Amino acid sequence: MKRNLLPAPLSLALRAACAVGLGALLVPVLVACKKTNGAQPDAGDAGAASVVARAWVGSIARAEDTRHAKDVGAELRTSHDVEARRASARALARIADGPSLEGLAAHLADEDAETVAWAAYGLGYGCKGHEDAHVKMLAARAASLDLTIDPRGVKKQRGVAEIDPHVAIARAIGRCGGGPLAEQVLVPWLTAGPAWEEAAALGLGDLATRRKQLGEGAMTALLEAAARRAGPGGDGAPVDASFYPLSRVEPGETFGRRVADAAKAALLRPGDGRIFAIKALGKSRGNEKDVGPDLVRVVIDAKGFTAAERAEAARALGNLGEVGQLFAADALARLTPDKDPVAIEALGGSEFHVLYALIGALGAEPPKKAEPALGALSRLSTSSEPRPSLARRLAELRCSAALALSRAASDAEILRKCDDERSAISQHARLTALLRRPITHERKNAFRAFSKSEHLRIREQAVDAIDTHAELGELAATVLAEALTSNKAGLVATAAEVLHSHPDRAMVLAESEKRAALDPRSPPPTDNPKQEISSQVLKALSAALATKWPEDRFETRIALIEAAASLRHPEAKAAAMAGCSSPNVVVRERATKALRSLGENVTACEAAPHELTAAPEIDKAIGKPMRITFVTDAAELGVTLEPELSPVTATRIASLARSGFYKGIVIHRVVPGFVAQFGDPDGDGYGGSGTSLRCETSPVPFAPFDVGMALAGRDTGSSQLFITLSRTPHLDGEYTRVGHADGDWASVAEGDVITDVRVGE
Structure with a gap:
């Protein structure tokens, strides 16, 4: 399929000249600055390229994979072979480091749609420290794009055919939106025609995801775009993508009612974007009684809504507080199969997830009206031996319902009977109940047993809970030390993450205090006895730091470096310096932060670049x-x-x-x-x-x-x-x-x- 070319690009100098004031950046203009008269290469020129002429293919692939922007030849940016320019832009976009930005800026001025899209994507990915400059550059290039393209009228194919320069530019601006400029650029594009409206909504969604808020102008424009009327007398087709940004922010009192009304209307329009309207309804604080019935309708309507939409509506009810929980109880009562064998068999499919999400929406203290349905679910069974997959799902529902009914009593009979007490499903439910109250007295013994579970994820759940249960005292240090000595990377990482966020969990009574307690000549103990980091934890952390973890256990290595830094472990600096020379950028960045926390004066890892081997x-x-x-x-x-x-x-x-x-x-x-x-x-x-x-x-x-x-x-x-x-x-x-x-x-x-x-x- 032949790819469309964009209008001849503005040169960087002309683009700067065109951007006289901010207004020139805000709306893609119908008449851009006068274009240069020079002849432009055509995509058809690429057909004459020989195999020899495309010797760059392997070298660009290796440069992209090894993240070496300097190995992407500058001559490719002006090649008559459009495939060379596309490959160069793609490689630089995926590298997206400092050395790649000059090449990406040059590719943004290309006439080829795919090349421009890759360049915009890369500039968005690599905009840290250049936010406003990149937004201005992207907005200027947008002014010369073709406004006559209607993406909705093009049959979507997969792969490169999906790459749209309008979407790439708008979303790159959303990604770069640290200040108000990005919002000022994107909002007018919601009314700039079919080529831009969905792209602008997606860009604003990315902006909202990063900033957790949008200005009043953006909220108003999104609501207007979502509420458009199609057909005779209407003002255009509604932009359902507008609910993506609206679902990523709290609407507040100013916009809460309007968002709820627009989202309720959108429930009548099937499509991939409808799930964001459902999510937006879950943020309707202050309008719970109004939107609750609509969410219940979504949950119970298996024919009119997808499994994903129904599960999302169940979660949305859980986000609406006590009122939402009451509506969730109503929906649960209507969907609980009780003893109907056909309905129980259906729980082997997506209906299981809807019920499971509804139980979760009831919260830790479900309303009384939910108890009959929960009781029925806690007794779910089949008349014959179910297949293993259905047996697991029934056990999950029984134990989840029993957990809700137990009111945090981890030893409640209903919890103990929901499944075999040795199963991970049973232990997860009982441990969750245990963790809902302070872990004191005999509850410590139950916690200790779970921390030694044969099920890895139960042990990780117990270790992770130490983060929020300071009352565990010295037992916390013992459990953390045991976890650090495991050969399971996830368990080690979980313990290290707890130590990083709460190094006090490794503190125990100092040895000097213990000796004094045994010495009758010592003065009476004080109210604040001296504490020190557990030697058991320090030893276990040393062993974990020395372990040669598999190459792909990034989270474990990072967590250990950060834990060592938080505890001021004797080997912390050496561990962070080793991380500083890692070939992986994430490890290097986190190691840099660890070094700073240790008082080292570093702005970034200064280690020599690691020579990566191409895949x-x-x-x-x-x-x-x-x-x-x-x-x-x-x-x-x-x-x-x-x-x-x-x-x-x-x-x-x-x-x-x-x-x-x-x-x-x-x-x-x-x-x-x-x-x-x-x-x-x-x-x-x-x-x-x-x-x-x-x-x-x-x-x-x-x-x-x-x-x-x-x-x-x-x-x-x-x-x-x-x-x-x-x-x-x-x-x-x-x-x-x-x-x-x-x-x-x-x-x-x-x-x-x-x-x-x-x-x-």
Whole structure:
């Protein structure tokens, strides 16, 4: 398919001359500054390029993967081969460091739509410290884009065909919006025609995500765009993407009623954007009684709304406080299957998530009117032995309902009977109840038992709880030390994170105080006996710092560096200096902060740049889409890898699948209506294949049932994949999109096990 070219670009000098005052930046003008008369290269020139002329392909791929902007030749920016310019812009956009910015600015002046989009994306990603300058540059380039394009009239294809310069520019401005300028630029674009309105809404959503607020002008413009009327006498089609930014901020008294009214009207319009209207209703504080019935209608209407929308509506009710909990109780009563065998069997599908989300919406102290439905759910069973996947779901519902009814009594009979007491489901419910009250007296014994659980995630839950339970006293130090000596990266990271945020949890009675207590000649103890860091914790932390963790255990290494710095561990500086020479940018940044906390006068890690080795997949990347079938104990699910935008990632995942890596792995994370995630052999989200993978992010959307590479920061991928269960614009450009999924992913639940993998079907 031939790609459209943009109008001939303004030179950097002319763009600066055109931007006379801020007004020239705010709205894409119909008549831009006069263009230069010089002949422009055409995309058709690329057809004459020979294989020899495209010898740059391998070198650019390696420069992109190893993050060496200087290896992307400057001559490519003016090449007559449009594919060379696109590849150069893509590589620099994914590197997005200081040395790449000059090249990205040059590519922004290109005439090719894809090249401009990549350049805008990179400038947005690398705008830290240049926020207003980049916003002005992007706004000036926007003034020369074609206003006649209507993205809604173009059949969307996958891959590079999805890359839109309007969206890329608007979202780059949203990403750079540290001050008021970005908002001033984006708001007028909501009325600048079909080419810009959705792009502007997405950009404002990114701005709202970062700033957690929008000005009155932006809120008003978004509401007006959302409330448009289509058809004769109307003022244009409503922009449902407007609910993305409206769902990311608190509307307050000024806009609360208007947001609620607009969102309620949007419920009548099916589409990927409707879920944001539902999220916006969940922020309707002050209008709870008005929006509650609409949310209940969404929850119970399985035919009119998707599984993702229904689960999101359940969560929205939980966000509306006590009034929302009462409405959630009504919805739960209407959906609880009681003893209906057909309805109980349906809980093996997405209906499970709706009920599970409703129970969660009731909170720790559910209203009395919810008790009959919760009682029925706490007794859920089948007349015959259920298949393992259904048995897990029923146990989750029973234990969640029992937890709600137990009122934080961790030893309540209803909790002990919800499932086998040795199961992770039962232990999670009982530990959650335990943690809802202070852990004192005999409750400490119960906590101690959970901290030694055979289930890794239960141990991590117990360790993580130390962060908010200071009353544990010296038991906290003992549990933290034990966790640090584990060979499980996630458990070690959890303990280290607690120590970083609360180093006082490692404090114990000083040895001098203990000796004095045994000496009858010593004076009586004071009210504030001297304390010191537990030697047991210090020793365990030393051992963890010395452990050679697999390359992809980034979170563990970072957490250990930060914990050592917070505790002023003797080896803290050495650990931070080692992190400073890491090839990974996230590790280096966090190590820099650790050094500063230790009093070191550093602005950034000054270690010599690490020479990265290019990914081996570059020379053997798969050339076409490849389907993988994941057979779980609940269903068969498909993923189609798409290498066009992420060749290294797609090839790595294909190789792991062929090797049998994913067999036996548990789907460890499911957020109904948001994502399903898997790919960690330990099943806690901290692990991977042992080898890291650098990002191949792109300015393309994550639509429902797209597949992405899970990360713990930039260039920290490995083997964990996530499947989006709804439109998720806040993930766009932040994670590598590697393909799309098919099958009933909306019904997947935590604990489902991948029993077999078939590649190439």
